[in-house]
Amino acid sequence: MADLDNKEQAELDPADMEDVEEVEEEETGEDVNSKARQLTVQMMQNPQVLAALQERLDGLVGSPSGYMESLPKVVKRRVNALKNLQVKCAHIEAKFYEEVHELERKYAALYQPLFDKRSDIIKAVYEPTDEECEWKQEEEEELTEEMKEKAKLEEEKKDEEKEDPKGIPEFWLTVFKNVDLLSEMLQEHDEPILKHLQDIKVKFSDAGQPMSFTLEFHFEPNDFFTNTVLTKTYKMRSEPDESDPFSFDGPEIMGCTGCTIDWTKGKNVTLKTIKKKQKHKGRGTVRTVTKTVPNDSFFNFFSPPEVPENGELDEDSEAVLAADFEIGHFIRERIVPRAVLYFTGEAIEDDDDDYDEEGEEADDEEGEEEADEENDPDYEPKALNSDDIAQKQIY
Numbered sequence: 001m002a003d004l005d006n007k008e009q010a011e012l013d014p015a016d017m018e019d020v021e022e023v024e025e026e027e028t029g030e031d032v033n034s035k036a037r038q039l040t041v042q043m044m045q046n047p048q049v050l051a052a053l054q055e056r057l058d059g060l061v062g063s064p065s066g067y068m069e070s071l072p073k074v075v076k077r078r079v080n081a082l083k084n085l086q087v088k089c090a091h092i093e094a095k096f097y098e099e100v101h102e103l104e105r106k107y108a109a110l111y112q113p114l115f116d117k118r119s120d121i122i123k124a125v126y127e128p129t130d131e132e133c134e135w136k137q138e139e140e141e142e143l144t145e146e147m148k149e150k151a152k153l154e155e156e157k158k159d160e161e162k163e164d165p166k167g168i169p170e171f172w173l174t175v176f177k178n179v180d181l182l183s184e185m186l187q188e189h190d191e192p193i194l195k196h197l198q199d200i201k202v203k204f205s206d207a208g209q210p211m212s213f214t215l216e217f218h219f220e221p222n223d224f225f226t227n228t229v230l231t232k233t234y235k236m237r238s239e240p241d242e243s244d245p246f247s248f249d250g251p252e253i254m255g256c257t258g259c260t261i262d263w264t265k266g267k268n269v270t271l272k273t274i275k276k277k278q279k280h281k282g283r284g285t286v287r288t289v290t291k292t293v294p295n296d297s298f299f300n301f302f303s304p305p306e307v308p309e310n311g312e313l314d315e316d317s318e319a320v321l322a323a324d325f326e327i328g329h330f331i332r333e334r335i336v337p338r339a340v341l342y343f344t345g346e347a348i349e350d351d352d353d354d355y356d357e358e359g360e361e362a363d364d365e366e367g368e369e370e371a372d373e374e375n376d377p378d379y380e381p382k383a384l385n386s387d388d389i390a391q392k393q394i395y
Contacts (some may be wrong), residue, residue, distance in 0.1 A: 083246075090240040090248045097238045097251050101211055105204045111337070112201075118339070119199040123220075124167030168343075172197040175342045176298075181330055189269045190298040196222040200339075202332050211236040211251060215331055224269075226262045230302055233257050234328050253325045258302035269297045301327070 071079070120126035173194040176182040186194070199218040205211060217230040234256045240248035261270075272295035279286050294300075304324050305317040313321070334347070341347035 087240070087245045090245050093248065093250075094239045098211070101204070101238070101251070102207065105207070108202065108204055115199075115201070115336070119218075122168045122171045123198050170195050171343055172200065172339075175335065175339055178342055178345055178348060179330075179335070181327060182298075182335075185298045185301065185327070187269070187296050187298065193222065193224045193269065194298070196220045196224075200331065200336055202336050211238055213332060215328060224264055224267045226264070227259075230261060230299075231259045232302060232304075232328060234325070234332075253329065255307050256304050256321075256324060256328065258304055261299060261302060269295060270299050270303070271295055 068076070068079070117126065121128055173191060176186060176194060196219045197217060198220050199216075201216040201218065203214045203216060205213065212233055212235045214231055214233040217232075219225075219228055219230070221228070234253050236251045237254045238251040261268075271292050273290055273292055276289050276291060277286055278289055301324070305313065305320055307313065307321070335342060338347050
C-alpha cells in the first residue's frame with residue numbers, strides 16, 4: 001500500500017504535471033479531456049485532497065451567497081417591489097383554489113347519483129341488468145373460446161357450491177385490505193366490523209362556509225355499535241400565512257375532528273383489558289389489578305388528537321396527525337372516486353406503474369445516480385413541527 005501511495009504522489013508531482021501540459025498542446029481536444037478525467041479520478045482517490053474538499057464544502061453549508069448583499073441599494077428596493085408583487089400573486093392563487101373548491105362541490109353533485117347506484121349494487125338494493133354488466137375486455141386480455149367456456153363452467157360449478165351471495169360481499173373491507181396505506185391500520189378484530197361498512201361518502205362544506213370536507217362511513221345495523229354513520233371532518237385553509245406568504249402552495253388541511261362511537265357493551269375494539277399483579281411492600285401479599293388501556297384499531301381514526309389553541313403538540317401526536325391527514329386526503333381523492341378499481345386491484349397496479357415511471361425518469365436524468373433522497377449524503381429531511389403540523393397540500 002505504501003508503494004501505491006508513493007506512486008500516486010509521483011503522478012501528481014509538479015514536474016510531471018508540466019510534462020503533461022506540454023504534451024497536451026500537441027494532442028487533440030478529445031485526448032485532453034481524457035487526460036483531465038484521469039487526473040481528476042486520481043486526485044479524488046487521494047485522501048488528503050478529499051479531506052480538504054470536504055472541509056471547504058462544510059464551510060459553505062448554510063452560508064448565503066452574498067449576492068443580494070452585494071446589490072446596490074436602488075436594486076434592492078426594486079427586488080422588494082417584486083416580492084410585494086409575489087405576495088399579491090399568492091392571494092390571487094388562493095382565490096383560484098377557492099374557485100376550484102366550488103367546482104369540486106358542483107361536480108360532486110354530478111358524481112353522487114353514480115356513487116349512490118354503486119352503493120345500491122354493493123348492498124343488493126339494485127340488481128344491474130345484463131347490459132350494465134357487460135364489460136368488454138382489452139385486446140391483450142381477450143380469451144380464446146375454449147378458455148371462456150372453461151371459465152364459464154368453473155364459475156357455474158362455484159355458484160352451485162355456494163349460496164347465492166347478495167350484492168358484493170365485503171366490498172369496502174377488500175378495498176381497505178388491498179391498499180397498503182389503509183391495511184396497515186387494520187387489526188384482525190377490526191375486520192368483522194368493517195364487513196358491515198356499506199358506503200363511504202365525501203361531503204364538501206356549503207358555499208360561503210369555511211373550506212372543509214367530511215368523510216362519512218355508512219354501516220348497516222351490527223352488533224358492535226349503534227351508529228349508522230361515522231364521520232371525520234377535515235378543516236382547510238386557502239390563504240397565505242401573513243408571517244410567511246411565500247410558503248403558500250395551495251389549500252392546506254389545518255385540523256380534523258372525529259365523532260363519538262356508541263359501542264355496544266364489551267365490543268369496543270379501541271380498548272383492551274389487561275391484568276397486572278401488584279405486590280404489597282409491607283405485607284408481601286399479591287393482588288391482581290384489572291386495567292383498561294388503549295388498543296390498536298382502525299377505529300382510532302375517529303378519535304384524532306386535538307390540536308391545542310397554541311398549536312403545540314408532542315412528537316407522537318404530530319406523527320399521528322400527519323399520517324391522519326395523508327389518509328383522509330387519500331380516501332377523498334382516490335378511494336371514494338375509484339373504489340371498484342381498488343377492489344379489483346387495477347388501481348393499485350396503476351399506482352405502481354406511476355412510481356416505476358418516476359423512477360425511470362429519474363434514471364434517465366441522473367444516469368447512475370440514485371433517485372432516492374435518503375441516499376444523498378447532503379439530504380436533510382424536514383422535521384415536522386407544531387407550527388406547520390397539518391399543513392398538507394391537497395391539490
